[in-house]
Amino acid sequence: MDAKELFSTNLIDGCVIVDVREESLEKLRHNCHGMDAFDACAIHGHVYVVSVWFAVTSTVTSHIKRQCNSPPTLIVIGAGISGIAAARCLHDASFKVIVLESRDRIGGRIYTDYSFGCPVDMGASWLHGACNENPLAPLIRALGLTLYHTGGDNSVIFDHDLESCMLFNIDGHQVPQHIMMEVGDTYKRILAETVKVRDEHPDDMPILQAISIVLNRHPELRQQGLAHEVLQWYICRMEAWFASDADIIPLKTWDQEHILTGGHGLMVQGYDPVVKALANDLDIRLNHRVTKISDGYNMVMVTVEDGRNFVADAVIVTVPIGILKANLIEFSPKLPHWKAEAIKDIGMGNENKIALRFDAVFWPNVEVLGIVAPTSYACGYFLNLHKATGHPILVYMAAGKFAYDLEKLSDESAANFAMQQLKKMFPDASKPVQYLVSHWGTDPNSLGCYACDLVGMPDDVYERLRAPVGNLFFGGEAVSMDDHQGSVHGAYSSGVMAAENCQRHLLQKQGHMESLPLVPSVRHEIFETTIPPQISRI
Numbered sequence: 109m110d111a112k113e114l115f116s117t118n119l120i121d122g123c124v125i126v127d128v129r130e131e132s133l134e135k136l137r138h139n140c141h142g143m144d145a146f147d148a149c150a151i152h153g154h155v156y157v158v159s160v161w162f163a164v165t166s167t168v169t170s171h172i173k174r175q176c177n178s179p180p181t182l183i184v185i186g187a188g189i190s191g192i193a194a195a196r197c198l199h200d201a202s203f204k205v206i207v208l209e210s211r212d213r214i215g216g217r218i219y220t221d222y223s224f225g226c227p228v229d230m231g232a233s234w235l236h237g238a239c240n241e242n243p244l245a246p247l248i249r250a251l252g253l254t255l256y257h258t259g260g261d262n263s264v265i266f267d268h269d270l271e272s273c274m275l276f277n278i279d280g281h282q283v284p285q286h287i288m289m290e291v292g293d294t295y296k297r298i299l300a301e302t303v304k305v306r307d308e309h310p311d312d313m314p315i316l317q318a319i320s321i322v323l324n325r326h327p328e329l330r331q332q333g334l335a336h337e338v339l340q341w342y343i344c345r346m347e348a349w350f351a352s353d354a355d356i357i358p359l360k361t362w363d364q365e366h367i368l369t370g371g372h373g374l375m376v377q378g379y380d381p382v383v384k385a386l387a388n389d390l391d392i393r394l395n396h397r398v399t400k401i402s403d404g405y406n407m408v409m410v411t412v413e414d415g416r417n418f419v420a421d422a423v424i425v426t427v428p429i430g431i432l433k434a435n436l437i438e439f440s441p442k443l444p445h446w447k448a449e450a451i452k453d454i455g456m457g458n459e460n461k462i463a464l465r466f467d468a469v470f471w472p473n474v475e476v477l478g479i480v481a482p483t484s485y486a487c488g489y490f491l492n493l494h495k496a497t498g499h500p501i502l503v504y505m506a507a508g509k510f511a512y513d514l515e516k517l518s519d520e521s522a523a524n525f526a527m528q529q530l531k532k533m534f535p536d537a538s539k540p541v542q543y544l545v546s547h548w549g550t551d552p553n554s555l556g557c558y559a560c561d562l563v564g565m566p567d568d569v570y571e572r573l574r575a576p577v578g579n580l581f582f583g584g585e586a587v588s589m590d591d592h593q594g595s596v597h598g599a600y601s602s603g604v605m606a607a608e609n610c611q612r613h614l615l616q617k618q619g620h621m622e623s624l625p626l627v628p629s630v631r632h633e634i635f636e637t638t639i640p641p642q643i644s645r646i
């Protein structure tokens with residue numbers, strides 16, 4: 109095969125992104141020597157100027173220049189909401205974009221399973237700031253999706269209104285509502301006292317250590333017996349919010365998150381329609397696991413698992429921070445020290461769900477059924493999907509170390525464990541007819557559920573995480589602005605931000621000094637809609 113054949117087979121539909129195998133590049137290197145580059149590219153009417161370039165760490169990379177008026181080309185890595193938002197923006201701004209996704213589906217940590225015959229979100233399921241500030245709320249309204257309002261704005265402490273929770277101890281006795289409320293008030297006082305501890309200690313410490321300092325100072329806040337177990341349950345809920353245990357949640361930042369106002373809404377029909385609407389018409393290549401990113405001066409080459417290479421002007425990386433922490437993608441040249449350190453300095457939490465579908469409902473009509481216990485590790489809770497969706501489904505949720513421990517079990521054992529917990533509350537509970545178990549911590553496409561702060565983390569970690577390096581731009585929930593890590597809206601906004609930065613960079617390289625703010629085109633048609641939200645609370 110000569111160089112002409114290679115180009116004619118590998119140029120995709122007039123697109124500058126080429127999909128070539130390593131061996132093809134080798135042949136190209138031999139065959140292109142002395143060849144008239146312009147000739148080679150006039151094949152099949154493509155008007156490209158081609159040269160072969162030995163730049164990136166002495167490996168062969170194809171360097172393809174276009175006519176000046178052709179649009180810049182982009183590769184987005186990861187088809188979660190962040191990558192899709194980035195690709196949507198740039199596609200709508202007439203850039204040539206492909207998205208490379210390792211899984212056989214889009215959505216990433218948004219995953220709506222339909223095997224129960226109804227939507228069940230095994231990843232994200234709440235829209236935060238549902239009635240007000242969430243940037244996705246207009247799209248959700250326009251799609252006619254219903255939100256089930258589960259609580260007000262005070263998320264980190266109580267993300268469900270307490271009136272809608274029912275707690276039991278491990279012997280199956282219901283915790284009286286007044287104890288739940290009283291301990292809730294004490295918990296708020298303890299947390300308020302931890303702020304004083306923070307002010308006194310220049311060094312950061314885990315929130316659990318600060319709580320124990322407060323309890324030593326204020327023995328009257330200590331809880332005994334059942335009240336102690338209820339306190340542990342509140343700590344368990346806080347651990348669920350941060351997806352990490354209280355002995356690693358930092359005192360310095362636990363309450364610094366910017367929580368969108370407007371309360372929390374469960375996506376009754378699941379998150380999937382949102383992802384599908386944003387992904388419509390995008391060129392997304394599933395089962396394309398990226399293993400290497402080589403950044404040259406003018407072009408970036410991205411290598412996927414089977415050895416094929418894709419080349420573009422710039423790349424937006426939106427893979428989960430767990431993937432970067434585990435070095436599953438090689439960067440050539442290596443990422444600068446400040447970036448590599450930022451990746452090390454941030455944590456990755458874990459949360460898992462065990463969804464159980466029953467023939468019929470045998471539990472009370474509340475939103476959350478909780479089990480209190482002597483330690484937060486042994487506490488647990490079920491989300492009652494029946495209340496929000498009408499389907500007889502309970503979802504057991506586990507976070508932090510316990511979420512990892514659950515992943516060591518088979519799915520059947522995990523479902524049995526959840527049933528044992530349920531039987532403590534309802535000894536006559538029937539067997540589930542179906543179950544689903546998530547494995548976010550060991551899934552090689554996520555390696556955790558979402559980013560979390562670590563004790564003593566430097567202040568500028570997020571800034572460094574989101575900073576571009578050469579032609580590489582970074583999106584994904586972990587890099588989101590204004591402390592929106594760990595959320596769908598944070599991931600979405602980070603994708604839009606990475607697209608804007610990337611657009612500016614590419615247009616400036618082409619000599620255009622100004623770039624317009626990018627918003628997904630759906631914004632004009634859908635995002636500005638005045639359709640009222642469909643919010644229910646049965």
Ligand SMILES: Cc1cc2nc3c(=O)[nH]c(=O)nc-3n(C[C@H](O)[C@H](O)[C@H](O)COP(=O)(O)OP(=O)(O)OC[C@H]3O[C@@H](n4cnc5c(N)ncnc54)[C@H](O)[C@@H]3O)c2cc1C
Binds near residue numbers: 399553554
């Ligand atoms: C159990 C759980 C519950 C949650 N609950 C909520 C909630 O209620 N509300 C909320 O707002 N947020 C919630 N979140 C967080 C939210 O889901 C995430 O913040 C958000 O979906 C992350 O989007 P992303 O695009 O940044 O990453 P992802 O969705 O993870 O997308 C990254 C993509 O990159 C792909 N990828 C990985 N490696 C490679 C590779 N080498 N090559 C190519 N592709 C690769 C992945 O397959 C994935 O599709 C939850 C998350 C979990 C796991």
